[in-house]
Amino acid sequence: MTGLQDRLTPEQIEEFGREMDAIRQRIVADLGQDDVDYIRNVIKTQRGLEVAGRALMFAGFFPPAWLAGVGALSLAKILDNMEIGHNVMHGQYDWTRIPELSSQKFEWDTMAPAENWRHSHNYIHHTFTNVLDKDRDIGYGILRIDPAQKWHPYYLGNPVYATVLAFIFQWGVMLHDLEFDRVVRGERKWSDPELKQMRERMARKAVKQVGKDYVLFPLLTGPLAPLTFLGNASANLTRNLWAFAIIFCGHFPSDVESFTEEETENETRGQWYLRQILGSANITGGPLFHILSGNLSHQIEHHLFPDIPARRYPQIAAEVRAVCEKYGLPYNTGPLHKQLWSVAKKIVKFALPPRPRQADRTPDTLASDRVSAAA
Numbered sequence: 001m002t003g004l005q006d007r008l009t010p011e012q013i014e015e016f017g018r019e020m021d022a023i024r025q026r027i028v029a030d031l032g033q034d035d036v037d038y039i040r041n042v043i044k045t046q047r048g049l050e051v052a053g054r055a056l057m058f059a060g061f062f063p064p065a066w067l068a069g070v071g072a073l074s075l076a077k078i079l080d081n082m083e084i085g086h087n088v089m090h091g092q093y094d095w096t097r098i099p100e101l102s103s104q105k106f107e108w109d110t111m112a113p114a115e116n117w118r119h120s121h122n123y124i125h126h127t128f129t130n131v132l133d134k135d136r137d138i139g140y141g142i143l144r145i146d147p148a149q150k151w152h153p154y155y156l157g158n159p160v161y162a163t164v165l166a167f168i169f170q171w172g173v174m175l176h177d178l179e180f181d182r183v184v185r186g187e188r189k190w191s192d193p194e195l196k197q198m199r200e201r202m203a204r205k206a207v208k209q210v211g212k213d214y215v216l217f218p219l220l221t222g223p224l225a226p227l228t229f230l231g232n233a234s235a236n237l238t239r240n241l242w243a244f245a246i247i248f249c250g251h252f253p254s255d256v257e258s259f260t261e262e263e264t265e266n267e268t269r270g271q272w273y274l275r276q277i278l279g280s281a282n283i284t285g286g287p288l289f290h291i292l293s294g295n296l297s298h299q300i301e302h303h304l305f306p307d308i309p310a311r312r313y314p315q316i317a318a319e320v321r322a323v324c325e326k327y328g329l330p331y332n333t334g335p336l337h338k339q340l341w342s343v344a345k346k347i348v349k350f351a352l353p354p355r356p357r358q359a360d361r362t363p364d365t366l367a368s369d370r371v372s373a374a375a
Helices: 010-030 033-057 063-088 114-127 153-167 169-176 180-184 193-220 222-251 269-278 287-292 296-304 310-326 336-349 363-374
Strands: 282-284 333-335
Touching: 010 269, 010 310, 033 063, 033 222, 033 310, 063 222, 063 287, 114 169, 114 193, 153 169, 153 222, 153 336, 169 193, 169 222, 193 222, 222 282, 222 296, 222 336, 269 296, 282 296, 282 336, 287 296, 287 310, 296 310, 333 336
Parallel strands: 282 333
Antiparallel strands: none
16 A cells, blocks of 8 residues: 555554544444434434425415525435434444434435445445545546546536536435446446346435425425425525535545555555545534534544444544544644635646646556655
């Protein structure tokens, strides 16, 4: 693991890994009723906001009530996707044995079927975090977001693709699992049984989601159906833009590193932890901001400990940062506007062809350059 080994000695990497393991073990040993009460209260709040939002749609003839309904429904969808769905489906509450908190049974209010997402996110993304050609979240198969991705004129549209993806993010996450780029390259057949099953799950989920938000609930409001339709669309749009911003700010700001498959061969536990630190970024903010982000504002801690209840990340963030400082490792964090601006600059920068002196560099050379630049 060329780039990672240049950071620390093998002995330091393993000691670093043991310190991360100790943090995890301490939190796991402390899990209990407070964690259950917390997530149940969030679920109760989410359901209350959704009921309030739907009810206020019935008062659509009164603009302030309609706006309040859109706001409440937007918050409900954000909580459902970020602090509840994402975290429950990570298995963060499987230890409770409570059916409604089971990662294998939970289904969320968004287009991506839970079964598809658990494979592409829980397994592929969290196992191969920021590994080029393995982690499909790098650019979502649409964007060039790293210098080691070979440039093509197609990428001149990077800013346009990113903007469209932000607006339709729930659809983008769903379609992401189809791996269209691999089908186009002939690496995967459209007729594969696995891909067929995936498409069928997508179709069922899409019919359910579209039917609920754009047919059933508008019809229930009678003559106010157009306003209800618009309100539901506005809530989905708000959730899409928020989720896009939080997720991209946790993965793609400047100084977040990516890795080659060769770098991660025969990876030890300590090296895996190190890769999570170097390949993630946090977003600063207050308690409400962290809850609405699903605590993915603590993306570093989430990548280190994806199966620990996310409410615990703020409790251990200072300790994780202190361990990073001890070993001279970066701890990438900053306010939302700073991280978002950093992401935007990368999207524009990598839309353009590389300068001549960069054109012939290999992924190994680029990985080495990233390490040197950060040292």
